[in-house]
Every structure is written in C-alpha cells, then in structure tokens.
Amino acid sequence: MNATIEKTDTKRPTQVENNEGDTADAPQEESASPRTHRPRVIIIGAGFGGINAGKELANKDVDVLILDRNNYHGFWPLLYQVATAALEETSIAYPVRAIFRKHTNVDFQMANVERIDFDKRVVYTGASNYTYDYIVLAAGSTNNYFGNNSLAGQTFGLKDIDEAEHLRNRILYNFEKAVHERDATRRRELMTFVIIGGGPTGVELAGAFSELISHVLRKDYPMLDTGNARVVLVEATDKILAAFPDSLQKAARKRLENMGVALRLESPVGSVENNCVTFKGGEQLQAGAVVWAAGVKAAELAEALEAETAKGGRVKITPTLNLAEHPEVFIVGDMAYLEGYKSDQAYPMLAPVAIQQGKWAARNIVASIEKRRLRPFHYFDKGNLATIGRNDAVMDAFGVRLSGQIAWFGWVFVHLMYLVGFRNRLIVLANWAFSYFTYDRGVRLITDKDWLINPHGEPISKGVRRLK
Numbered sequence: 001m002n003a004t005i006e007k008t009d010t011k012r013p014t015q016v017e018n019n020e021g022d023t024a025d026a027p028q029e030e031s032a033s034p035r036t037h038r039p040r041v042i043i044i045g046a047g048f049g050g051i052n053a054g055k056e057l058a059n060k061d062v063d064v065l066i067l068d069r070n071n072y073h074g075f076w077p078l079l080y081q082v083a084t085a086a087l088e089e090t091s092i093a094y095p096v097r098a099i100f101r102k103h104t105n106v107d108f109q110m111a112n113v114e115r116i117d118f119d120k121r122v123v124y125t126g127a128s129n130y131t132y133d134y135i136v137l138a139a140g141s142t143n144n145y146f147g148n149n150s151l152a153g154q155t156f157g158l159k160d161i162d163e164a165e166h167l168r169n170r171i172l173y174n175f176e177k178a179v180h181e182r183d184a185t186r187r188r189e190l191m192t193f194v195i196i197g198g199g200p201t202g203v204e205l206a207g208a209f210s211e212l213i214s215h216v217l218r219k220d221y222p223m224l225d226t227g228n229a230r231v232v233l234v235e236a237t238d239k240i241l242a243a244f245p246d247s248l249q250k251a252a253r254k255r256l257e258n259m260g261v262a263l264r265l266e267s268p269v270g271s272v273e274n275n276c277v278t279f280k281g282g283e284q285l286q287a288g289a290v291v292w293a294a295g296v297k298a299a300e301l302a303e304a305l306e307a308e309t310a311k312g313g314r315v316k317i318t319p320t321l322n323l324a325e326h327p328e329v330f331i332v333g334d335m336a337y338l339e340g341y342k343s344d345q346a347y348p349m350l351a352p353v354a355i356q357q358g359k360w361a362a363r364n365i366v367a368s369i370e371k372r373r374l375r376p377f378h379y380f381d382k383g384n385l386a387t388i389g390r391n392d393a394v395m396d397a398f399g400v401r402l403s404g405q406i407a408w409f410g411w412v413f414v415h416l417m418y419l420v421g422f423r424n425r426l427i428v429l430a431n432w433a434f435s436y437f438t439y440d441r442g443v444r445l446i447t448d449k450d451w452l453i454n455p456h457g458e459p460i461s462k463g464v465r466r467l468k
Contacts, residue, residue: 038063038105039133039369041362042123044113044301046073046096048351049138049333049358051420056362058103062369065130066108067123071096074161075419077351078428080201082164084208085172085216085441089161091427094420113139115304118326134328134365137301137315138358141334141349144297144312154272155292158201167291169448171212174288175221176446190288191229194277196269197294198235199242200386203252205293206233207389210259215439231261232285234277236268236294241394243348243384248394251403255388269294296349298335310337310346319376321361330365332357341379351418352382385411390436 039062043050046068057064072093081087100106111125116135123130143159145151156167171193178190193209195202209231218226233240233256240256240263241249256263270280277285298313307323308316314337315323321336323329333354341347347357356379364374383397387408395407402410412432419425435441 036063040065040131041134041136041365042067042130042132043136043138044068044116044123045138045140045299045333046070046108047076047138047140047333047354049140049354049361050136051096051099052355052358053136053138053332053362054100054106056359057365058100058106060105060366062105062134062365064106065132066096066100066106067111067113067125067130068096068108069110069112070160071108071110073099073420075415075424076159077415077418079158079161079164080205080208082161082443083158083167083171083205084212085168085443085445086208086212086435087428087431088443089165091424091431092419093161094424099420113301116301118306118323118329121328132328134368135330136358136361136365137305137329137331137335138333138354139299139301139335140354141296142299143292144295145292146295148271151272151292154274155196155290157292158205159296165447167289168443169446170289171209172444172446173448175217175224178224179221187224188228188230189275189286191224191226192232192285192287193230194232194234194285194287194290196234196272196277196290196292198233198237198240198263198265199293199295200384202233202235202291202293203240203256204387205291206231206256206261207259207387207392210256210261211389212441214260216441216444220444232264232287233261234264234267234269236266238266240265241386244386244394244396245401248396248401248403252386252388252394255392255403259389296334302335312337312349314346320364320374321357321377322364322374327368330361332361338377340377341381347379350384353379356380385414387411 041057041062041064043053043064043066046066050066051073054064054066072095075092078087078092082089082092096108100108111127113123113125115124121132123132143157157163158167174190178187181187181190195206213226213229239249241252253263268280269277271278272290275287275290277287277290298315302309302313302315305315310316315331315335316337317331318324321330321332334349336357337346339346347353357377360377367374383395385393385395387393391405391408393408393411395402395410416425416429419428431442
C-alpha cells in the first residue's frame, strides 16, 4: 500500500546521542531524504543485493535511502564484454533514481560512505551524516591481491565500468602501437594479453579476447600478423572453473585450447612489473597488458566495521542475515559470510546469492518492525553458468550438466532477464545478434584522448609539443 511521506523541517540538524548519553548536532542531512515518523532503512550499495532490498521495501511503511558512490546499478557479469568491445558501457548500467522513480518511499543519494557508528546508528559520508533505524550493508567486493597490493598498480582490474573501458582502450591502443613497432619481439609482446585467474571471469575474458583478435582485429589490422597475438590464461591451481563439475571443467579447457588460448595451470604468480609477469618458479612472461581476475574480497567498508570477519574479509552474520550484537544491521551479498551452502560452506560471492539475500533481509526488516519472528535465510540454488565463446558455454543447474550451444542459449537468456531496463535488454540483444551474424564487434573505440601515437610508436601526451 502506498504511503505518503510526511515532510519535516529539513533545516533542523539531526540529533544523535554520543557515547556518554549527551546529544550533539550532526551535519545537516540532505533535504532530498528527510526523516518522517516512519522507520528509516539505509541501504549502502546499489548492486544486486542493495537494489533488490530496495525493491522489496518499495511501497512498504518505511523510508528507504540508498547510498552509493555511483549513480547507477551496473550489471557486472557482462563487464568483460565492455572490455572486449562487444557492448557499450551504457547498455549494462541503469540510473538508480530511474529504477525507483515510481516509488515515493525510496530515495537515492550519491555518496561515499566513510564509516558507520553502530551504537549511534549514524552513517558518515564526506558530505552528510544519516541516521537510521535499520541498515542493509550491500557494498559488494573488490579485488583480492592476497597481500601483494603492488599488483593493484601493475594489473588491470575488472570491477567497474571505468576499469572495463580502460582495459578496452589498452587492448586497441596496443594494436595501434604494434602497427608502428619495428622490433618483432616487441610487436609480439604488445599483442600478448595475460589473464591471471581461472574462474568464470578469467575464462570468459580469455575466450572473448581470443574471439576479438581472431574475428575482428585480424581484419582491422591486415598489416599485422595476428597469428603472433597470444591470450594466456594463468591459474595457480591445476584446474579452471573450480566451482563446476570435472566434466564441465574439461569441456571448457578443451574449448579454450581449440580457440588458441594458452593455459598455464599450476603457475602461481609472484609479481607483475611493467607488464612482465614473474612466476614463483622464476620464469617470466612479457605482455602488452595483464588482467587480474584471481579473486575478490569484501569491499573495503567491511574493514572499517566493528564486526568479526572471516575469509576474504567478509563479515560474519547470523542465519537471519544480521549481526548478533546489532540486530538492526543486515549484511548481504559479497560482504556477508554465512555458512550453510552445500553443508558447511559459506555462500559464494555470486549475483544470485546477493539478489536473494537482499530480498530476504528486506523481508526480515519488515518482520522486525511488525514484531514478527525473523526467518533464517534459505538459498534457492539455480546453478552456475559460464560462457566460453561463440555458441559455447557450460551449465550446471538442477542436476543438469551441459556444455556447448544449448548451454550458451541458456546463458544468453538468463543474462538478458537479469538486466535492468527494457532499453538495455534491447541494446544488448541487438549487439549480440549483430556480433553473432557478422563476426564483428561494434564498439572498437579508443576513448582515452590523453595519448596520441607518433610515427615511432611511442605514446605522446597531446598536451606536449611534438619535436621536429
């Protein structure tokens, strides 16, 4: 049932209690999200968990405020296709305000959350502070460099639109530079791309890289011998797609090898410097670009919380998805650590888990407000999907294990259904159809204009005068 928001005097600063029981004026809240007589739920993060929590609370008798550093919801499972020139950035993102435009009890503020005081129930951002009655932490994840943080500055990540666009620019720029490169060894290095990590992201990216080179760039650069281009997938263990059954792992491995992807299994990486990958055994591999897809951990916000963490920096929660010490604090998605998936395993850091936990947390918040019992989380496992390339994917769902074209069509259908916005679905479908029938990619744009190429192949800032 729709409820009318009761406006308050937004010029009056919010009163919050300090630890001694006194009151202190917090910085003024944004007038776009005033407090009313109803409970306020703050959702931090506009990813799969946050958006679905917001949708579940839409039109309920609560005021919802979503905070995120971006003003859009991104469909990150297709981020690798932006990086490989298959999709435009705008086709996999949708404005958060547009998602909730019709819901008068849901508001959005673009903000960077710095810390949260659970005792005072205050969220601190760079611009404003916000008080809450309930909070849902759904800030997602970031790259896990397993203690070797120097890798962050030496490899490409793939966690946001900016990173995907940056990687696409580098791939295309390398080929442009290779046209002018006279040294054959250096030319091969420019056309060598290394992906570290044999999970779904690494596998999908390796297959997409290979198809981009063999189907598209080969025709764009007839002056280059693209047979010298290499895509290398590096994995520290002896298998790829470890979450899938052995039969599907073997099918994926065979398909990648047939596509020309070089697999380096049982090859843990020691360091990366200036696009040179040094393996722990001492061997080195020079590349034109190195992508890190070897793992993720909870978002940095988790480190700032006064809560117990587990593997990957994820915050331990109760089966009802909240903290035992602060039952008004709910944590979902990649930030949350909860065992119970396939006996004693923690629920994986996957979009379907975040979606279901976001909805479940919202329902438990409503139950808490209505003085009803909170229900422990139960996950409906819809299985796993990963695409390898054109007409090929692997699927493990509902006891059915498939690889090949049927699995690929299933992958296409599922990803289209989860995209937000009819326009985005239409654009993505049109791009996929275009690529399928023409073997082409329509987004081969170098959008970073800070660099030009001189006749000798060296990058020159456009702000620097050329020497004659």
